[in-house]
Amino acid sequence: MPRRSASGSTRAGSRLSRETIVSAAVELADREGLNALSMRRLAQQLGVDAMSTYYHLPDKNALLTAMADAVVAEIVPPPPTDAPWTEELRALITAARSTVSRHPWAAHILEQRQEPSPAVMLHIERVLAVMRRGGCSVALGHHAIHLLGSRILGFSQDLFDDKAAPAPPPERIEQWATAMPHIAELAAQVSHQGPLGGCDDDEEFAFALDVLLEGLERRRT
Incomplete structure (x- = not known):
């Protein structure tokens, strides 16, 4: 393979943009x-040359933030309907989940961020707009943001990551049976295969979202 000349690298660098770098990442x-x-x-x-990228993004942390923001920006909100606000919000969150599931690494970045990025802020604005149109108070919208947490972006932050280790073997479950019978019962029957880590398969995510939206609607009325 022929070596790239210095001038060729310079010309390539001159065509770089923040968007091009983030897209490639x-x-x-x-x-x-x-x-x-x-x-x-x-x-x-x-x-x-590696230094060319630093002109647009100063370090890897800035790159990761931009990548996560680009993923969130891909979320396409469903068209407005006459459905109840809970169904409209469920559709918006489901669209977010579909987007993040295409880029499973993005959930890890998003859950580490201390401040919301511009695309995340826009998505939260959409969530609040759905609730306000549905008759929810500003206070209830505020509570909902905290209650829904990362589910607004289509994934769950669980207490433990049960995908980080293999499922316990039968003999371990048997050892638990006496001292921790309910944990043993759960471990023997439950498995999770979702793309986003933890207990975040589609069924668990939908169940939690249903419970939360039903509770918010009761509060609204």
């Missing part, structure tokens, strides 16, 4: 996972 993370992403690896994919 998203593609790389989708294809190879977040652990494969580095500024050097990204520059290789773009065919530029």
